[in-house]
Amino acid sequence: MEHTPAWLTYSLIYLGAAVIAVPLSRALGLGAILGYLGAGIAIGPWGLGLIAQVEDVLHFAEFGVVLMLFLVGLELEPRRLWALRRPIFGWGSAQVLGCAALLAAVAMAAGVPWRTAVVAALGLALSSTAIALQVMAERNLLPTPSGQAGFSILLFQDVAAIPILALLPLLGGSNETQAASGGDRALEALKIVGVIGGIVLGGRLALRPLLRWIAKSDTPEIFTAASLLLVVAIAALMQQVGLSMALGAFLAGVLLAESEYRRELETDIEPFKGLLLGLFFIAVGMSIDFGVLARQPGAMLLIVLALLVCKAVVIWGIAAPMGIPLAERPVFTLLLAQGGEFAFVVFQAAAGARVFPAETASLLVGAVAVSMLVSPLLLVAVDRWVLPRFAGARRTLDEISEPQATPVIIAGFGRYGQIVGRLLTAQGIPSTVLDHDADMVEAARAFGYHVFYGDASRLDLLRVAGAGQARVLVVAVDDRDQSLAIVRLAREHFPHLTLVARARDVTHWNALRDHDVVHVERELFESSLRSGRTVLEVLGHEPAEARRLTMRFRRHNIELFEQMYLHQQDRTRLIAVAKQGRLQFEEQMARERAEAQARRARGETREKEWDEGRSQAPPSAGVAPQPAEQPHSGPS
Known part of the structure; x- marks a missing residue:
């Protein structure tokens, strides 16, 4: 192992931990995010100790955060945001600001400094987009009022994480920040505005021609590399003016979301999305300082309770004005009351900006992880004991x-x-x-x-x-x-x-x-047959022939179902009957196609022979053609 490169060893450890922990976590109903966190805890300093230099891993995983926010920006097309501006920015801002205000007030009442209280409250106000949307999809809640409202709020939270990250350097406690004069601050502000304006305007003018030129190379990996280069370049530029690289990645994603190459970029980068997010969550799990949690278990418990209770109060309060039915409010409240993955980004960035010490960041990250861990358990309790009480409230x-x-x-x-x-x-x-x-x-x-x-x-x-x-x-x-x-x-x-x-x-x-x-009647059978008939017509079949073939298949399918029904208790025999019936039908249709082609071929041959027979009178060389079988009349 001494000759094995460090990056190869680390890659082996990360991938192995993820492959083992994530499927196990999903099997337990805890979700992939908690699996990644568990993998990080297992291989980190407080677990097996396979990775000791947590800081180096966090620096490497920071690029995963940058790409994560780039993908968020890539999904947020400005037109879509504008069409949903009222539910997103109205109720979304009410949730984030309301939860942050209540959490900050509780923290400051407990004697927490105002900078720490504000940043902690802003991070804790965010919810887990991945967990909430997954639960909504599994319960078919997205078409419901609570699903639409939850999606709008989560979308706003993804956007709100960007200005929160941009705010952290202004709240940082470094000496340079404290000693900066008013002129220096104004100059820095002008630099920030100039860089952002240059990125937006330059991106709109130069982005499409650049991507078009690269696309003409007809090399997909170069196109993906160019998009990543754009992300890294803009992120580095933003860092040079004192802003977070994540903000630059988000801007790059928004710019690409408006281009005609957005779908191609999503297709190229989507396979890496989950793995990059997993790398970040593994790094976060490794960075959880269990020594702090062990020394302050009471503080961690109070933070988790304050997080869940304060957010639940605010979210329940805005559920009624949003028009969410009473029976849907418990699940809606619980899904948004838990902490979210963006809180990890905020707290790690806050510690780096010296808003609060790393020990506080570890305590907050641990509290968020615990809230995400107990949410599936609380959801089971809600289903068993809370929702039945609301059943009578249904209209x-x-x-x-x-x-x-x-x-x-x-x-x-x-x-x-x-x-x-x-x-x-x-x-x-x-x-x-x-x-x-x-x-x-x-x-x-x-x-x-x-x-x-x-x-x-x-x-x-x-x-x-x-x-x-x-x-x-x-x-x-x-x-x-x-x-x-x-x-x-x-x-x-x-x-x-x-x-x-x-x-x-x-x-x-x-x-x-x-x-x-x-x-x-099977509910999708007839409509599926109609779609198949349309496909045959589009591929060149005559409408009458397409209808005949479709009806033949319909009769065969119904007859096959009747045969399979007799063997529904014998799975082996059932599969055999289904395979045999399908194979016989395909062979029969193949024979009919071959016979039809042979008939058409014979018909074409007869027609060709008949046409040739009408015009056959091969003349001798140099002699004008004479009508065939034409008798001579009169003397020569």
Whole structure:
């Protein structure tokens, strides 16, 4: 090992720790960020001690921070920011400033110096974008009011981290900063304004021609290298005038976000994004001073409690004016109450600018890491004990109470049930529509649809809806378990009803067939066939031929499903039937294509022979052609 380069050894350690820790952390439901932090702790001075020179690692990882902020700027297109300016800058600033003000007030009341209190409060006011967005995506919350509000606030926090970093040198405690005269400060301010203005104007004028010239080389790695060179150059220039390199990287990202090469840059750099962020978080984990935490466990606990409680109070307070339903507020509040990854950047930069000592930075970083660690556990507690209490707060409507008498009952009036209902209405066929989502019912009524509020899995409501006299029950609900509950209820109490059901997938389709539901439609099957037919037409098939091929595939698929249904309990046999059916169909279609090509070839040959036969009269050399089979008339 003595001849192994240090960078190779470090790379081996970093990558090995990440590969082991991150999958383990995700398997435990803690997320990738905590996995990287854990990897850094494990290999750092307070773990296995594989890396001792933490300062050198932090300097190397600083480039990961620069690239992280470059990617943030690359995603923040100015037009997008302007379109979302009100929710982003309005509620986002209210959250950040409100949380920072309350945290700073609590800290100063506890005797913390005002510089330390302000910077600590600004860093703690930020939330984890990665964790919050991941939880929202897993719970399908992004389309909801709380998801949209959370996304806007997180987007503002990513932007707010930039001026916070730019503020740190002004709050630094170095002697040079304290002794600077008013003229020197004015000169420095002019330099900063001049450099930023030059970067913006020069970037707008020179960036596109430069990237266009580089793109003409048709060398992708040089294009990526040029973008990185731009980031490093602007970051170095910003550092020369006393500003953070991260601010320069952000400006570079915003400039590239406006160029036509943005997508190519994102495609080239995206594979490195997670790894670069991971390198930074590993370095942060290594830099956590557990000696400080061990010496001040009470202080760390108080910081974590103050962080969660103060932020929760402010976020809960602004949730109502933002229009977030009461049932969505607990998860929304918890996701934004935890500390965030940008706090690591702020506290490390603050220690470097001498706003507060490194020991304080380690204490704050540890508190943020603990808050991110306990958030998944608190989320489980919220799901188990808090959300059920808010279930009664969901908005409800009066249930269906007047008996109905229509030939068709539609259970579920979402995107699927609406199409069925509109088709029946267009043909003058009345139907009774039930839906248990109050928001959906009110939205449908606003568009003029007659929809009743009620749960079709309840026997009393089905009777009031007229199930005893109806002929057809359309089960169009989205939830699989509720769909099967409605089917079981109808089969037991209303056996005369013809059931037409919507299936989400193959498993749901099989379950419905187990209940003798014959008329089952997979929700994406027909639309997918239509898209496939369109693809065939675009590729040159005649519309009639494309339709014939599509219908052939439809019949084959339905027949194959019927065969597979018989073996649904035997996975091995099921897979064998599916493979055999698919292979037979592909071979049959290949034979038909070959036969069609042969027929076309024979037809072309006959046509060619016929055409040649009409014009065949090969003349002798130098003799004018004479009509074939032309008899001579008269004497010579």
